[in-house]
Amino acid sequence: xxxxLVRDQLALYLxxxxxxHSDRVSETAVGxxxxxxxxxxxxxxxxxxxxxxxxxxxKKVLRLDWDGWPQxxxxxxxxxxIWHAFVGPLMIEKCLGWxxxxxxxxxxxxxxxxxxxxxxxxxxxxxxxxxxGRSFDDRDYIQGLxxxxxxxxxxxxxxxxxxxxxxxxxxxxxxxxxxxxxxQSIVGQEDAKDIVRILINLS
Ligand SMILES: [Fe+2]
Numbered sequence: 001x002x003x004x005l006v007r008d009q010l011a012l013y014l015x016x017x018x019x020x021h022s023d024r025v026s027e028t029a030v031g032x033x034x035x036x037x038x039x040x041x042x043x044x045x046x047x048x049x050x051x052x053x054x055x056x057x058x059k060k061v062l063r064l065d066w067d068g069w070p071q072x073x074x075x076x077x078x079x080x081x082i083w084h085a086f087v088g089p090l091m092i093e094k095c096l097g098w099x100x101x102x103x104x105x106x107x108x109x110x111x112x113x114x115x116x117x118x119x120x121x122x123x124x125x126x127x128x129x130x131x132x133g134r135s136f137d138d139r140d141y142i143q144g145l146x147x148x149x150x151x152x153x154x155x156x157x158x159x160x161x162x163x164x165x166x167x168x169x170x171x172x173x174x175x176x177x178x179x180x181x182x183x184q185s186i187v188g189q190e191d192a193k194d195i196v197r198i199l200i201n202l203s
Contacts, residue, residue, distance in 0.1 A: 001023065002026070009096055014055050023048070025131045029047045043124055045098060046106035079173055088110075110125055112179065122150045152195065159195065
């Protein structure tokens, strides 16, 4: 459960359903970290805070009148769904006072992914997709992959994101492409082909 102090901060910027999602991402991420015998503190907090900027926009931030706040306006114009991930670490530092770089990095890369992610970053990237509130047709499949290998699951989430954007003719961020390509090279051509075939069949 999200501690009350953290919940109070999140509630200033997020609706209740987004806080509930953040709680589930955190619990999912802790379960994954335990499965992989990793420390849980970083991913637990990253789950709580990863979407803190999700309901904001450059215009709303302007109204908050925060001193010296970078706007990232062009990122918002080009990728409105991604902007919150890059603004999130700044907000967390300001609102929650958490400054450790490994943790902030999980927040920064949770939407696009990137090549050579840390295991903590991979866990949040995947947990955001497979938390039990999600109803994606390939959720259970990717959850199974995450028990087998974080690299397989990371490749699957990046591939799924690209397949969905291609279908909707959305703009794919370069970091997502680099993430997919990097993890494809890690898991190998055969496994990568199988995963993409299954993702297409499930969609
Ligand atoms: Fe999320």
